[in-house]
Structures are given as C-alpha cells and as structure tokens.
Amino acid sequence: MPKISVIIPVYKVEKYLRHCLDSIINQTFTDWEAICINDGSPDTSGEILDEYAARDPRFKIINKKNSGPSDSRNAGIAAARGEYVLCVDGDDFIHPQTMEIAYFLAVRDKSDIVSFTYDRKYRPYLMLRYKMGLNIYGVEPFGFRHKYLPAHVPSLVTDDIYAYATERTHNLFNSKRKWLIKHTQVWKNLYRRDLIADIKFISGILYEDFPWWSAVMLKNPRVTIAPLPLYYYVPNFGGIFLASKQMDAFRGICTGLKETFLLYKQYANEYQMRQWSKNFKWYFINWGFNKIQYFTNETDIKFARRCFDELNRLGVFDDPPTKKHCKLVCKILNFIKG
Numbered sequence: 001m002p003k004i005s006v007i008i009p010v011y012k013v014e015k016y017l018r019h020c021l022d023s024i025i026n027q028t029f030t031d032w033e034a035i036c037i038n039d040g041s042p043d044t045s046g047e048i049l050d051e052y053a054a055r056d057p058r059f060k061i062i063n064k065k066n067s068g069p070s071d072s073r074n075a076g077i078a079a080a081r082g083e084y085v086l087c088v089d090g091d092d093f094i095h096p097q098t099m100e101i102a103y104f105l106a107v108r109d110k111s112d113i114v115s116f117t118y119d120r121k122y123r124p125y126l127m128l129r130y131k132m133g134l135n136i137y138g139v140e141p142f143g144f145r146h147k148y149l150p151a152h153v154p155s156l157v158t159d160d161i162y163a164y165a166t167e168r169t170h171n172l173f174n175s176k177r178k179w180l181i182k183h184t185q186v187w188k189n190l191y192r193r194d195l196i197a198d199i200k201f202i203s204g205i206l207y208e209d210f211p212w213w214s215a216v217m218l219k220n221p222r223v224t225i226a227p228l229p230l231y232y233y234v235p236n237f238g239g240i241f242l243a244s245k246q247m248d249a250f251r252g253i254c255t256g257l258k259e260t261f262l263l264y265k266q267y268a269n270e271y272q273m274r275q276w277s278k279n280f281k282w283y284f285i286n287w288g289f290n291k292i293q294y295f296t297n298e299t300d301i302k303f304a305r306r307c308f309d310e311l312n313r314l315g316v317f318d319d320p321p322t323k324k325h326c327k328l329v330c331k332i333l334n335f336i337k338g
Contacts, residue, residue: 002058003031004099005082005193008090009072010049011039016091016234017048019138023093025056029100034059035076036090040066045090070201070208073186080193087187088231095230097148102190104150105224109157112221114190115181119143119229126235141232148228155226161217162275164225167210167283179225184213184280187231195221202259206252210284214260214276218267246294247303253288254307257281261316282325285317289332309336 006024010017024034036059038046046063053059062075069089077085084106088094102114122141129136156179158164165181181188186209199215201208261281264273289308295301311317312333320326 002033002082003103004029004033004084004086004190005076005080006032006034007073007076007080007085007087008034008036009039009069009076010036010045010090011041011066011069011072012043012045013041013090014043014045014048015137017045019234020088020090020093021048021052021059023096024088025052026096027094027099028097029103032058032099033080033082035062035079036060037062037064037072037076039064039068039072068204070203070205073201074203077193077196082193085191085193085196089187091234092187093232093234095144095146095228095232097150098230099190101148101150101153101226101228101230105153105155105226106190106192109155109224110222111157111224112192112195112219113161113216113223115188115223115225116190116228116230117182117188118185118231118233123233123235130235136235143229144232153226153228155224157222157224159220159222161221161223162272162279164223165213165217166279168279178227181223181225184209186212191216192221195219202255205255206249207256207284208252210253210280211256211260211263214256214280215263217276218263218272246291247300250288250291250295250304250307253284253291254311257284257288257311257316258314261311261314265315277319278321281316282321282328285332286328289328289335292335305336305338308332312336 008020013020021034024032036049038049038061049059049061053061060079062079064072064075073087084103086099086102098116102116105111105114119141126136126139129139161181164179167183196216199212201212264276268276292304295304317329317332320329
C-alpha cells in the first residue's frame, strides 16, 4: 500500500494540469498514488490524465459525470489506499518536498494532520502578469527550488487544534501568530486517512471546505503545524470559484453554517463550540450577509431572507460575542423582517 494518496479533482484545467501532475511526479518522496477524478471535463483534461497514467502506474483515473469538486473528493478519498491523504487541485501544484516533509513530520510526531501553508506571493504575482498580458502558465515561483532538511523544519505539535485553527484576521504580535492554521482550504494539510474516511464533503455547494474542515476539527486530531509555503495556488480565470455567481456563494455559506452548527450542537463540548463560533462561525455569517448587496432581484432577496430566517430559528445567531456582532445580528433580523 502507498504511504500517501494524492486526491486530484479535475475539471476544465487543461492549461494547468500538466504542471500539477509534473509536481507530483517530481516529488522527492516516491511512495505515493495519485487518484485523479475526471469530473466530466469537456476539454482535453481526460486525455492528459490518460497520458500520465500510461507513463506511470501510480496515477489512477476515476471518470465520472460532472457533479462538482465535493463529489470528486469524496470519490477520491473512498478509493484511497494510502496511510495518509493529500489533496491537490488540478490547477495548482506543490513544492518538490511537500510529501517528504509532511510524511516525515507525521511519523515523527505521530500526528493525524500536518498543516503547512501556501505561497502568498505567488498568486498575486500571477495576477499581475495576467493584467500585463504576460504568460502565466508554468511560471516557477521564487523559492520553488529551495531545499529543506525535514528534521530542521520549524514546527509546533498540538493536541488542541482549536487553539490555532481560525478564519479570522488576527492582529497578533506574539509568538503564536506564526503557528495559526489560517483558513479552511482542504489542500493545506496532510491527513491520516483513518481520520477523514467517514467525513463527506457536502455535494453541490461552494465553500465546501468550511463544513468539512469543521467536522475534521471535531475529532480532536493531533496536529503538527509547519508554516512552510509548500502549496502554490494558481488563479484559474475559468475555474468554478472565479466564474461562480454571488448567489451560489451565498447558498454554499448558508448550507455550511446550518449543517456545521447542527453537528456542533449535537457533538461539540462547550470549549469546541465556543472556539468554532469565535474563529469560524461569525466570520462566515458576516461574509454571507455581505453577499446580499449583490442581489438585484426580488427572487434572490426573498431566498436570502428564508435562508437567514432558518438559521435564526435554529439559533445560529444567538451568541454574538462582541458589540460588532450584536450590530450584525440586528442588521440580519431587520433584513429578515424586510
């Protein structure tokens, strides 16, 4: 059995896919399988996948009808055989030592999750090149060839993921700031497969990472945090996120809030609920409310009212932690009343 299963959802990424797959092949760690889920992609992505699978049997291809990244990741995780799982989107790529470093830390620390980060300068750099009319495909990031010694990588091990995981912007000027696990993207971590095997992504929504990551945290995983920029997030101007409508985003946020709140209400202890609410729930409530400004027709506005009314009746807005959040709740209640 391979040590690591890499899950790669693929949909309309033909311009980026070779770069992604090459970054897997060129890993210094070789005991892996890559499960590539062709989500009914109408371009040549499927042909590219077949080409790589013919060259290297470690690439496994799953072909399915288009139903979105949630179903693709669910199918990939279900098919995975590795001890650990790593997720990479088909239009992104990773540093050559990503698997080597993450696996080393996972084994050394007996961790369920190894959390790293993404290169925050690379995406803005590509956006600038795009605006200037320059090539954005296959551009190598600064530091891509930097060689790390896994045993010397700065890291922190914790059995309290809630003390470090957050979606908020923290103005911290102490030693804890560098160890924060920022945002909920699924591709920023290596996971023990047994930890996540029974956690499903919600089908058909945007921001599916939020409820999934919230459920993962609820399992109290042991985490090694190594804030190295090992992932390269590429702006795909034809991708699902950049091409999506504000209503789709709003619906995904509300669905994630509802499902996760009910999950935490049933299974979380007081500390877990408090930390999740402070560091995730209120961030997404505010983000969802801000989406309303983009709604221009009465049908969308009525739908938004129904969504917020359901969340209110469930008690999602019952615990505003600050005056700022109290004002937000007042605005939401006034919006519900019309």
